[in-house]
Amino acid sequence: MRSRSGWLIAILALVQIICAIFFVSDILSSIIGFRSTPPSWQTRELLEIGAALGLVLGVVLGTVALLRSRQSQARAEESLRLASGAFMDVLEERFSEWGLTPSERDVALFAIKGFSTAEIAGLRNTSEGTVKAQTNAIYRKAGVSGRPQLLSLFIEELLGDGLKSDPAEPSDAA
Secondary structure, three states: OHHHHHHHHHHHHHHHHHHHHHHHHHHHHHHHOOOOOOOOHHHHHHHHHHHHHHHHHHHHHHHHHHHHHHHHHHHHHHHHHHHOOOHHHHHHHHHHHHOOOHHHHHHHHHHHHOOOHHHHHHHHOOOHHHHHHHHHHHHHHHOOOOHHHHHHHHHHHHHOOOOOOOOOOOOOOO
16 A cells, blocks of 8 residues: 555656646746747647646645545554553543443552452452442443453553554565
């Protein structure tokens, strides 16, 4: 995909350069007068229309390339945010999406950190039964069946597409 984009940008730049050369040479020929026989008006009009269309096409494709670049930048910034230690932000976003109560947020955070049910109960000054009920509510709201799956949700988000190989890039196994 990147190779195709590179070729498209190169062709686009070449078309725009040719169109610009046409318009600049046309102006210079009028000023300096280096053309002895002007082309017919039909040929001149067709050349001008072609050059103008080439420049318009360049603007359109340039805009498309800019929008794609911004989307790619947004994805890269999101990956960087996740990888740069914004794990707590991600946790808070997911906890809000799942509609966890403040108590459930605390229990979920302790569970993700690896504390046992008894340890969480001790830290929160509640019974183990309460912690079990809260963890079950968390798993239900997150759509998982247990602590390993809950943790894997965040690991997958942090890894993003990092484990998926890009078809344009050669793999190490080949």
